Amino acid sequence: MNHPAPNDPAPNDPAPNDPAVHAPSPEPAGVSAEGPSSPDRVWTARIVLTGIAWGAAIDIFMVMWTWIQNDKGSADRCATALVMPLGILWTFTLVASLLCFRRGAPRFGIVFAILFALISITGNGDVADASMNGLEPPRTPLDTLSEPLRCVVVLGGGITIAYDEVPELGIAGQRIMYTAQLWHAGHTQAVICTGGSSLGRIQPAEAGRMMLESIGVPSDKIYESPGDNTSQEMKNLEAFFASPPAGFPRDGKVGLVTSASHMKRAMRLAAERDLKFVPLPCGYETGADYEFSPKELIPSPGAMDSFGRALKERLARLVNR
Missing domain, CATH: 3.40.50.620 (HUPs)
Known part of the structure; x- marks a missing residue:
């Protein structure tokens, strides 16, 4: 009885040069080399819609809080501040940070959280006042x-x-x-x-x-x-x-x-x-004391400008300019 040599291919095995040996395996259904699969697109759309919903909820909460705390006029100004570029960026960094932590991407979450904190601090009116307060001498009678x-x-x-x-x-x-x-x-x-x-x-x-x-x-x-x-x-x-x-x-x-x-x-x-x-x-840029308004938590370009000029004065002192 004749047996095949150890290195000979089995009778039913394809030859080494057979194209079938090197043919790529078929892709799973729904996977395309040209772009993300349908499930990926669904998840991306879901994340975007979730972010929009969270952002809208935060903005509505801020407006309603301002209305209850102050009045309708203040709430209108709060809504206006939120739809300005800086207000949109403020809301976006907060929502992006929360979503990243929720989706298991803590590194990106930390980056967005740092950006949110930086915008919130440098654009806060009370912080700007405190920065200016140390620079501005009393008025000369x-x-x-x-x-x-x-x-x-x-x-x-x-x-x-x-x-x-x-x-x-x-x-x-x-x-x-x-x-x-x-x-x-x-x-x-x-x-x-x-x-x-x-x-x-x-x-x-x-x-x-x-x-x-x-x-x-x-x-x-x-x-x-x-x-x-x-x-x-x-x-x-x-x-x-x-x-x-x-x-x-x-x-x-x-x-x-x-x-x-x-x-x-x-x-x-x-x-x-x-x-x-x-x-x-x-x-003087150090303002008088007013009743607290939730709107003050939303960063403003004016507060950022005051904070920047206060920083400039301190830097000038360090370099003796």
Whole structure:
């Protein structure tokens, strides 16, 4: 009886070069090389719909809580804040974090949770107020000025230039308004507008002059001093006071007007130049205390801007700028 050799293929086995040996196994039903299977698409759609439902539930809860806690007007403003880009991002990061933890993806959940916390903290009005509160010195009572100041220096940055090159009050426009109030109240004999820029045709000092002239400050009582930043402004003011122009007042103290959050840095840089100013801060961003509203939990661009400027002032102190 003949038996096949050990290495010979069995009679019913395909030959080694038979195409059937190398043919790929058939794919399971519903699996396609071109994209996700139908069950995958169903699960993806379900997760998206779940996220939308959770987000809508959170937003409705915030609006109703605000209505019950405050009033309908506050609830309307809460709803508006939630449909703004920052409000949508805030809700999305919260929902995404919850979904990732629920679906067994804790690493992604932690990332989204960190983003949610970062947005919530930097965009919170109370946090912004606390950041500014440590920077803003108390207001200087004007009744402490026994006689008119020699002049008031108003630092640039309070004026923006519109598309048609018309100066307008910017976010720090209270600097110009306060300076005009000091002049009309008889607290100063002259005004120095500072600021320079290589980007625009109208310089900040010139824009300040134009705005003050438009609200009744005499042109011959307004002087200009350039400077692209606070350090340069102080350097140029040092030269100005060392050799003032003809007609400039000789007697009296000099006041410095700038935003309250910027005053400490401005006074520090002035002291480095041996310039002595009476601080006249304005444009306070630390708000008055109000009744709590759930809307305050929703981040706002304004609070982020205040938080960023407070951070900028602290960083400037670290690098002595």
